[in-house]
Amino acid sequence: MSDAIRITDVTLTPVAFRDPALLNAVGVHEPYALRAVLEVHTDQGITGLGETYADQGHLRRLRQAADALVGLDVHRLGRMYAAVAAALGGDTGSDGHGLTGMITSSSTVDRVFSPFEVACLDIQGKAAGRPVSDLLGGAVRDQVPFSAYLFYKWAAHPGGEPDSWGEALDPDGIVAQARRMIDDYGFTAIKLKGGVFRPEEEIEAVRALREAFPDRPLRLDPNAAWTVDTSLMVARELDGVLEYLEDPTPGQEGMARVAREAPMPLATNMCVVAFDELKPAVALDAVQVVLSDHHYWGGLQRSKVLAGICDTFDLGLSMHSNSHLGISLAAMTHLAAATPNLTYACDTHWPWKTEEVVAPGALEFRDGSVAVPTGPGLGVELDRDALARLHEQYVSCGLRDRDDTGYMRRIDPSYEKKVPRW
Numbered sequence: 459m460s461d462a463i464r465i466t467d468v469t470l471t472p473v474a475f476r477d478p479a480l481l482n483a484v485g486v487h488e489p490y491a492l493r494a495v496l497e498v499h500t501d502q503g504i505t506g507l508g509e510t511y512a513d514q515g516h517l518r519r520l521r522q523a524a525d526a527l528v529g530l531d532v533h534r535l536g537r538m539y540a541a542v543a544a545a546l547g548g549d550t551g552s553d554g555h556g557l558t559g560m561i562t563s564s565s566t567v568d569r570v571f572s573p574f575e576v577a578c579l580d581i582q583g584k585a586a587g588r589p590v591s592d593l594l595g596g597a598v599r600d601q602v603p604f605s606a607y608l609f610y611k612w613a614a615h616p617g618g619e620p621d622s623w624g625e626a627l628d629p630d631g632i633v634a635q636a637r638r639m640i641d642d643y644g645f646t647a648i649k650l651k652g653g654v655f656r657p658e659e660e661i662e663a664v665r666a667l668r669e670a671f672p673d674r675p676l677r678l679d680p681n682a683a684w685t686v687d688t689s690l691m692v693a694r695e696l697d698g699v700l701e702y703l704e705d706p707t708p709g710q711e712g713m714a715r716v717a718r719e720a721p722m723p724l725a726t727n728m729c730v731v732a733f734d735e736l737k738p739a740v741a742l743d744a745v746q747v748v749l750s751d752h753h754y755w756g757g758l759q760r761s762k763v764l765a766g767i768c769d770t771f772d773l774g775l776s777m778h779s780n781s782h783l784g785i786s787l788a789a790m791t792h793l794a795a796a797t798p799n800l801t802y803a804c805d806t807h808w809p810w811k812t813e814e815v816v817a818p819g820a821l822e823f824r825d826g827s828v829a830v831p832t833g834p835g836l837g838v839e840l841d842r843d844a845l846a847r848l849h850e851q852y853v854s855c856g857l858r859d860r861d862d863t864g865y866m867r868r869i870d871p872s873y874e875k876k877v878p879r880w
């Protein structure tokens with residue numbers, strides 16, 4: 459009997475879910491975040507789930523890849539990777555917002571391959587009766603800690619109803635947001651998305667967080683909004699306050715200049731986002747912590763390769779997040795559980811969403827952590843009604859690409875994207 463499980467078909471469903479007016483260095487989140495839900499069907503009747511971005515170019519590339527994968531065995535991930543690379547033929551994507559670094563043709567293959575790999579691991583796990591974490595070497599922790607992810611934000615989208623979080627545009631608003639997030643989820647680490655206001659104001663917000671939460675590790679991430687000099691000023695002001703400073707300035711050279719004098723480690727999900735960026739980063743000592751993200755590091759197994767490289771070169775490892783749904787949270791949790799050197803609490807945008815495509819119950823936050831699902835595969839099932847509703851919302855909302863800057867410009871025509879800004 460052959461143990462092959464062959465792909466017969468792939469269903470790709472773009473969805474849109476409501477997103478608050480979260481501010482960042484390049485603008486503001488639009489009223490809906492876009493994701494694509496992938497269902498990989500097989501000749502044995504087992505279906506696997508994957509989740510990824512849904513910008514138009516990415517959807518087109520996912521479809522091209524899907525066609526190339528029909529007939530392949532879900533266990534042959536190396537062959538699948540090669541088939542995706544061949545199908546894309548050097549096509550190069552974009553991240554649509556500029557917050558996750560330079561995209562090349564090889565990193566485009568990683569972005570496109572990732573949700574297929576996750577879905578195939580889901581299938582392999584279902585077939586073997588084992589959780590995905592077991593296919594990645596086995597969980598070394600049963601609970602995966604995540605970090606509170608704070609944003610400056612407006613109370614509502616212009617012309618829209620206020621969301622339940624209210625406005626956060628100053629230190630008091632940020633501390634109140636942190637308090638609610640910690641009360642609701644129990645997070646033990648806190649990250650503030652910066653790059654929105656003058657650095658002095660963001661320093662003040664971090665100090666207010668330190669005063670309100672004396673024992674919780676704090677991080678600040680301005681997405682490369684500062685020059686080297688400004689970064690060093692902030693780093694000195696926040697000496698002893700931050701566990702790491704994330705992407706203060708653009709590029710590896712700039713980060714290396716900051717790293718030489720900053721008293722805390724520098725982390726990145728902008729200047730090291732692909733395998734070929736690791737070697738120069740290590741040579742320059744540009745960063746001390748890499749934020750992995752299986753959505754663009756080529757899936758869960760390639761993220762473990764990244765973890766091995768970080769371990770070898772004494773780089774810390776944390777995890778990056780964009781707006782995401784439950785399939786991605788499940789994948790992130792299995793990966794983090796099976797990655798011994800992922801010792802920082804992972805980022806997640808989870809608290810910001812009010813809509814979901816996976817059936818409730820599988821993923822719960824307790825004391826800031828998610829218990830690693832122990833059932834076969836990823837351990838999550840689609841809620842078909844919710845999927846249909848969020849797809850309908852995708853069709854009717856009219857958004858097709860993430861565009862934080864364009865949205866901000868429609869609200870404030872004088873807004874300019876500037877990297878670095880201060």
Ligand SMILES: O=C([O-])[C@@H](O)[C@@H](O)[C@H](O)[C@@H](O)C(=O)[O-]
Nearest residue numbers: 482557558679727779780781
């Ligand atoms: O959602 C956002 O606005 C974030 O800024 C996100 O897009 C970033 O990629 C990310 O979370 C980060 O850590 O840079």
Ligand SMILES: [Mg+2]
Nearest residue numbers: 679704705727
């Ligand atoms: Mg970041």
